[in-house]
Amino acid sequence: EDQVTQSPEALRLQEGESSSLNCSYTVSGLRGLFWYRQDPGKGPEFLFTLYSAGEEKEKERLKATLTKKESFLHITAPKPEDSATYLCAVQVPRRQGGSQGNLIFGKGTKLSVKP
């Protein structure tokens, strides 16, 4: 069964304290791994796409990496405005009766950055 697990569930950091969020997955035929940011009461905002092991993407203080079993979202010198829930999702091939574009979401990591 396809599964996506994110850890930790919640992470509290001081401003400037770098850390990493983890997304581990067990899927057959990974078509892509995606990171989203979601602020309370709003829709998720797309951040990164990773397709193959060894791939890295960066945007401001965020850097996403991918291995064959997991992805990390590294946050360097975070600021309070980085506080949000970070969602990891994987796209898998169409299963019987399923969607071609089906995303399987993890439960997210809630990040709080204190000034």
Place this chain on the structure above:
Amino acid sequence: DTEVTQTPKHLVMGMTNKKSLKCEQHMGHRAMYWYKQKAKKPPELMFVYSYEKLSINESVPSRFSPECPNSSLLNLHLHALQPEDSALYLCASSLLETSGGEQFFGPGTRLTVL
């Protein structure tokens, strides 16, 4: 325009009411999605439209009825809902269904069923 808009932002309805949620995008995307999200949970896929045709219905109860009038609009018609249907309803779009990982989400409609 890289925005997905949703109306209304908030909706309160009784169990006997009929209401509709609306979603619009002008990015030329040909795949559109409806998700349901409960508090502290990830989005849960409900429906997928590809080229204005229903591609997938994730076993959603018939009290939810989707409609895609054209390539830019997506509606979700609601009838005889239950209190447990209260949630944030998100609309999203992607260039194609096969590129469905990179989705643009709207701000959502917060639905409360009394």
